[in-house]
Amino acid sequence: MNLYSGPINHLIEELAALPGVGEKTAGRLAFYVINLPKERVERLANALTEAKERVHYCRECFTLTDDEICPVCANAKRDHQTVMVVENVRDLAAYEKTGRFEGVYHVLHGAISPMLGVGPADVKIKELVERIGHEDIEEVILATGSSLEGETTAMYISKLIKPLGVKVTRIASGVPVGGDLEYIDEVTLTRALEGRTEL
């Protein structure tokens, strides 16, 4: 049924194809957009095409950047011998926010997931091995998530690169700071116990 005019239906369809945006939300957004000033809509449309056109992978670490090499890799003050492997750009941003990591990154753009049919060749693991071959890397910190996929990916990479003579570490998993023990799942609690350190 064609309840709205063509351009509205078309916009709703396009918006509903975005992740986490259902038919109703798409409708609300579409009418919101139609009521915005023309310049605002154009700015949004341009931001979309610009981001798509100008952003690509950093040649070194595969994060997204509009330069050839991202600001982190281009920064001579960073420790280029320590590489943190993350699943995606948002995880990189989360660690950058802490301001406590001085090294550089390697963005996998995914994690190995046999369930979803994502194999080692579908993420940037080969590229990591190449970096270890070409660059003077001392330590690789595996900072993939603590999900099944993240753990699998960390294990896989660890087995693959340890023989290359590089130090391989994994970020700690345990009780989040400020977390109330009673609300934390059993797996995390077990991990926290196993990973206990002497004071």
Place this chain on the structure above:
Amino acid sequence: MNLYSGPINHLIEELAALPGVGEKTAGRLAFYVINLPKERVERLANALTEAKERVHYCRECFTLTDDEICPVCANAKRDHQTVMVVENVRDLAAYEKTGRFEGVYHVLHGAISPMLGVGPADVKIKELVERIGHEDIEEVILATGSSLEGETTAMYISKLIKPLGVKVTRIASGVPVGGDLEYIDEVTLTRALEGRTEL
């Protein structure tokens, strides 16, 4: 802090300005968009500008359309003497979906809300009065929402147009079909009682 490159930050900003889209969702959407094929991003961007450029108010009922007169108003088979007044285009679409209303509409684009500073002049009430003056309208069905704003708007319009000699009705409010009484609020239950009909 500039965690991402310029075009990504810009896109996140623009997306985060949409209603119901927070910083995190905007980030997720931005990275999703950047990973889409170029044609898909262009289609989305075009859908936005097209909807904004081509869609405007129907000259008769003020719904959104890309024609001069919307398909409902242009349809000679509809009963042009019965006008249903709705708050917005989504409410119009909801009634069209029922397929049980044969008349035409009048879209207010809002409801009177002293709290939000929306007065009678901010919604298309003057335009409704003009329609009653120029067209041969027998009945005006007030289908504004059953919120305080919807009720206020219905009351205001009723007082304004009854003196013009038009029949004014209000859609029934009561227990939704299939609704479990125990989960329904007291105001609705009271309305349902007051509005009871003889069997």
